[in-house]
Amino acid sequence: MARSINQIVRSHAAPAASRSAIQNAYGGALPNFRNLGILLRILLSVNAVALLAVIVKSPTLTGLGAPLMEVTALVEPLLLLVLVALYVLNGLLARLSYSTGAMVVMGITLASTTALYFSTRGYLPIEMSGIGRYWLLVGLVTAMLLCYFDLRGRALSPALSEARLQALQARIRPHFLFNSINAVLSLIRQEPKRAETALEDMAELFRVLMADNRELTPLKREVELCRQYLNLEQLRLGERLQVEWHIDNMPADALIPPLVLQPLLENAVYHGIEPRTERGIVSINIYASRDEVHAVLRNPYAMTGNHHAGNKMALGNIRERLQLHFDAEASLTSRVTDDAYQVHIVLPYRREKTA
Amino acid sequence: MTPPVLRVAIVDDEAPARSRLRDLLADCAEQQPLEIVGEADSGADALELVSAQPTDVVLLDIRMPGMDGIETAQHLRKFDNPPLVIFTRPTMPTH
Numbered sequence: 001m002a003r004s005i006n007q008i009v010r011s012h013a014a015p016a017a018s019r020s021a022i023q024n025a026y027g028g029a030l031p032n033f034r035n036l037g038i039l040l041r042i043l044l045s046v047n048a049v050a051l052l053a054v055i056v057k058s059p060t061l062t063g064l065g066a067p068l069m070e071v072t073a074l075v076e077p078l079l080l081l082v083l084v085a086l087y088v089l090n091g092l093l094a095r096l097s098y099s100t101g102a103m104v105v106m107g108i109t110l111a112s113t114t115a116l117y118f119s120t121r122g123y124l125p126i127e128m129s130g131i132g133r134y135w136l137l138v139g140l141v142t143a144m145l146l147c148y149f150d151l152r153g154r155a156l157s158p159a160l161s162e163a164r165l166q167a168l169q170a171r172i173r174p175h176f177l178f179n180s181i182n183a184v185l186s187l188i189r190q191e192p193k194r195a196e197t198a199l200e201d202m203a204e205l206f207r208v209l210m211a212d213n214r215e216l217t218p219l220k221r222e223v224e225l226c227r228q229y230l231n232l233e234q235l236r237l238g239e240r241l242q243v244e245w246h247i248d249n250m251p252a253d254a255l256i257p258p259l260v261l262q263p264l265l266e267n268a269v270y271h272g273i274e275p276r277t278e279r280g281i282v283s284i285n286i287y288a289s290r291d292e293v294h295a296v297l298r299n300p301y302a303m304t305g306n307h308h309a310g311n312k313m314a315l316g317n318i319r320e321r322l323q324l325h326f327d328a329e330a331s332l333t334s335r336v337t338d339d340a341y342q343v344h345i346v347l348p349y350r351r352e353k354t355a
Numbered sequence: 356m357t358p359p360v361l362r363v364a365i366v367d368d369e370a371p372a373r374s375r376l377r378d379l380l381a382d383c384a385e386q387q388p389l390e391i392v393g394e395a396d397s398g399a400d401a402l403e404l405v406s407a408q409p410t411d412v413v414l415l416d417i418r419m420p421g422m423d424g425i426e427t428a429q430h431l432r433k434f435d436n437p438p439l440v441i442f443t444r445p446t447m448p449t450h
Contacts, residue, residue, distance in 0.1 A: 182371065183369075183371040186375035186378070187374075189378050190374065235371055236369045277397060277420045
């Protein structure tokens with residue numbers, strides 16, 4: 001019996017699918033061209049290069065205006081054309097290997113340059129040189145940006161931030177251990193069956209808490225974990241804790257960092273339900289919108305004031321982990337509305353790779 | 356000679372905690388005759404209970420919503436026959 005449990009635990013601990021998924025989280029190397037942060041970075045850096053070129057060429061600061069206009073007239077249409085092309089082709093690019101993808105990106109920019117060069121030549125009141133010069137310029141800037149995104153991807157890749165993630169993980173301490181053990185103790189004599197269920201929930205929770213949590217996990221597993229956690233809290237708090245799940249449209253296969261939702265629910269119970277004498281509702285709303293996964297958690301909010309440091313730390317921890325996994329594509333915002341506290345998480349919708 | 360019956364009140368906002376304390380008191384009953392005079396799930400109810408029922412010992416949870424255990428104990432101390440207060444739960448370290 002003990003052996004079979006051990007085997008179950010082991011087979012759960014290292015699902016091959018999620019392991020390959022984490023490697024792919026960086027494996028793309030090409031940035032996601034549909035991400036606003038990435039688009040902004042490209043826009044800003046290209047314009048910065050253009051401005052730099054104008055400043056270098058212009059002898060006086062006051063004479064910057066006219067050449068800047070000229071450069072802008074050349075750069076912006078190309079930039080927009082390329083960004084639109086990359087946006088449209090993003091799905092295709094993500095499927096290519098990095099080197100092929102980078103070459104395709106280079107090809108797109110050079111092709112756009114050529115197209116614009118021949119379609120606008122003569123219409124613009126600007127003296128244009130031969131196309132070779134533009135190819136060189138555009139090619140260099142593109143290569144520069146590709147190198148930048150590659151380095152950035154490496155710097156942020158989970159492989160390199162493993163130590164960081166490990167440190168963050170260690171900080172999540174289940175403060176409800178004590179409470180849960182007491183709740184189970186109180187059940188053992190009168191309701192041994194429920195005590196057994198509760199201990200099973202606890203065992204599962206602690207298995208996840210002690211596991212290596214640097215890899216992404218399917219959303220449905222995290223939700224299951226949350227249910228087990230809330231079951232335990234409900235033992236203790238009874239009617240006072242009401243839970244509303246809105247997960248009919250949940251993308252169950254979406255990959256998320258483990259223990260992102262559970263600590264937030266712990267917060268919701270600790271700050272929103274425990275300080276209240278009357279019953280309170282914790283609501284969990286998870287849905288997919290386009291290629292994003294949204295999770296909105298709400299709980300009643302009472303002005304108690306003294307718990308806030310702990311709350312901020314938990315939020316900071318989760319935010320940092322989201323950033324390490326998804327960079328600018330993920331966000332965590334919290335706000336107080338009327339008498340409720342709300343946390344809203346947005347993640348890119350990454351699916352578990354099959355086979 | 357048997358020791359006098361100790362009148363005990365149990366105060367905790369969480370039902371499982373109260374039930375656990377009942378179990379533990381039942382275990383002690385052989386050495387020390389006990390009578391549970393009542394249970395309360397809030398500080399306010401506790402004060403009402405103790406003022407209605409003569410009580411020797413109050414097992415009091417510190418962390419309760421509304422009036423917490425410390426505040427309840429301060430009120431209990433002002434009673435004519437203040438009961439002995441035993442806090443039943445160490446304060447949890449904030450996480």
